[in-house]
Amino acid sequence: MLAITNRLLRGRASPTGGESKIAEPPTPKPSPELPLCFMLSHVEPDGPVRLDGVKLSVTEVMGLELDEAKLGAFAGALNACDFSLQLLVRQHPPDLSRLRRKLEAAQPTQLTAQTRAAADSSRRLLKELESRPGVLDRRFYAVCEREHAVELRGVLARAGLSVHPLNDDALRRFVIATALSGTPTDRSHDSESVAEIRRTELIVEGRLQRSLHLSKWLRSLAPGFLQQLMSTGAPMDLSLHLGPIPPAQAARQLEWQKVRFESARSMTLRRGKSLSPEAEIALEDISRLRDDVQRGRERLFNASLSVTLHADDSESLAELTQRASAHFAATLGKLDPLPFRQREGKLATMPLALNSVATWRTLDTSSVARCFPFSPPDLDTRSGALYGIDLRACAPVVYDPWDGTHLNANTAVLARSGSGKSFATKLGVLRGVSRGVVAYVIDPEGEYADLARAAGGRVFSPGVPGQGMNPFVVGQADPEELLQRIGSLRRLVEVMVGERLSAERRAALDHALASYYAQSREHSGFRDFYRFLERDDPEGLAKLLRPFESGSLKHLLSDDGDDLLKHEALATVFDLHLLEPELRPAAAMVCTETVWSAAAQDPKPRLLVVDEVWSIMQHPEGAAFMVSMAKRARKHRLGLQFITQDVQDLLSEDTTRTITGHSGRALLQNAAFKLLLQQDAAAISTVGDAFDLPTDLQRWLLSCPRGDGLLLAQGQRFPIRIEATPEETDLIEWRPGQHTQPNQQNGTPS
Ligand SMILES: Nc1ncnc2c1ncn2[C@@H]1O[C@H](COP(=O)(O)OP(=O)(O)OP(=O)(O)O)[C@@H](O)[C@H]1O
Ligand SMILES: [Mg+2]
Incomplete structure (x- = not known):
């Protein structure tokens, strides 16, 4: 000793x-x-x-x-x-x-007691x-x-x-x-350690x-x-x-072994015996290896x-x-x-x-x-938030989508109904908010509102008087950004009017938007643009937009500047469940565009969740809008998270299906992170093909428990378990009426 x-x-x-x-x-x-x-x-x-x-x-x-x-x-x-x-x-x-x-250290001071308890x-x-x-x-x-x-x-x-x-x-x-x-x-570099x-x-x-x-x-x-x-x-x-x-020495060594085997074989044959199968295989292996070494393959x-x-x-x-x-x-x-x-x-x-x-x-x-043993928990960068436990490597999966090392901060969540998509997303929102990542959620089912309220955030119901959005604000956009915004607004108008515009009308709309922003960028808003359009409108575009100006949809859009940014809360939910289903895509686009304009003016890590993204994607213009948003989000440090259960429609290459053309796939290509939770038997082969999954993983995705899934990132697959603490689950679980009353601070509407 x-x-x-x-x-x-x-x-x-x-x-x-x-x-x-x-x-x-x-x-x-x-x-x-x-x-x-x-x-x-x-x-x-x-x-x-x-x-x-x-x-x-x-x-x-x-x-x-x-x-x-x-x-x-x-x-x-x-x-x-x-x-x-x-x-x-x-x-x-x-x-x-x-x-x-x-x-x-990153925990914002304004967290509510409940959120702080969850963060702890x-x-x-x-x-x-x-x-x-x-x-x-x-x-x-x-x-x-x-x-x-x-x-x-x-x-x-x-x-x-x-x-x-x-x-x-x-x-x-x-x-x-x-x-x-x-x-x-x-550890202190000077500390002493005793070894025996x-x-x-x-x-x-x-x-x-x-x-x-x-x-x-x-x-x-x-x-x-x-x-x-x-x-x-x-x-x-x-x-x-x-x-x-050295290859020459290796080849010599192998040649010598080959000769040894061959002479043993000829001796055996001379004695009238046959060579054992093992010896035949060994000789073959040696000859092959010697060839490979000589050719530089091994x-x-x-x-x-x-x-x-x-x-x-x-x-x-x-x-x-x-x-x-x-x-x-x-x-x-x-x-x-x-x-x-x-x-x-x-x-x-x-x-x-x-x-x-x-x-x-x-x-x-x-x-x-x-x-050599492979598959390490590569995503573990020691910064960001905990996303789950890697089931194979038994390691925590921790990463920060906004740290600049990833292609973008976008995440696609694809899974069957009830598999825990919303749960995983809410957990991500909550953990993000707890470290100061501002979150926006477009929520067609109204299931995130309680979480936002409990976290001291705001809930907007576009379409309710006084809660309209103003996506027409462009602020200090540079010329290239302005052009892209004009394109987005054109697509938005097309989804709003509910039909694909003719080439003439589309050109006229584009021209009108460009002239409007060339004239003045201050106080830009939907009604202001509407009045501008009415002045010279040979294509009758203003008539199509009238319901949004003074008709039944007049509360969807407002002219009030960039209210979203002035009172930016840690979590903002756009609750669309009161809207007629056919209006939701337009409303979702209005909200997305509004968040985009906020992100363009003040880039910082922000998360924008679009739940049930298929409702937007089913319109050709909505699909193009989402794809272009996903492509550009990185520029303004926006992380898009889109969720869908219609995996087959999203991935389909059949242009006659609801999600048009290849936009579903294009959307996925622009997501650096993909979370596949439990899949439907009918969709698994499409998913398997689209993500090149081996059959054992496909089988696993059919039967894995709720909350388990496969995270695809950086060209690798991480089978993960999404685990929330009881305090977090309490905040996340959507039980109507369970949470505290709306927070009146920030003028949160109920
Ligand atoms: N990781 C998890 N840990 C614990 N419970 C979970 C987890 N994921 C999901 N659940 C449970 O499953 C329920 C359904 O999950 P969730 O609402 O997230 O499903 P979904 O995929 O969003 O369904 P839908 O497609 O209908 O929106 C949750 O209310 C929760 O109780
Ligand atoms: Mg859901």
């Missing part, structure tokens, strides 16, 4: 540092000591430096998902590596303390997730010598993976975490770590083999060291696999060890528990690019690519 005290550090190693110093107690020198136990000299801003002076660099890799195309690309990237490489996967309970602090409960849920059994944060890293870092990042990026070099504080946190166990957290090395385990800061080494490799490597090991839900670090064998690597398991007590550690060993034994592999060599085992799973266990096995590129 060896007790050591180490300090984890900023400075350089003292020149006298060496193995012999390990057992010495910490010296009270002013400069901090170095973690010699972990073979580290020091950590520079762009990478750790090993005790032997080798400078390393660490790259976090994202986007590794287990599908054939990606595997091929990853194998291609490995083929291009001419240097030693360490692939490191770490999975540990997540540390969500930073996220909780960020959420707390949501943070408690994050805290609970940190210790929930099985919930782990899985991260992938590639470590190599620093001189090869640029090349490595280049080949990984070309394989379609996203690469994030670890530098400065993030790097330091990472290195400390690899030494001490757990996810990288804000025992025969078959290491105790660091009171936690047990056991390193194991794969001493006997499996007969065959099935895709995702290590993925299955990691999904046992144990905290672990898994490290695969790869040393490329290469050979010296590979070595080590695992460090982490547990709080010896019973759990014994159980985890047993589980891991059984996993390998099932395919005739064998894990060596490394008695008296725990330190070497631990070093092999640290980001040191050092195979201290020093046993190797030769693997070809495809086997390496195949055995």
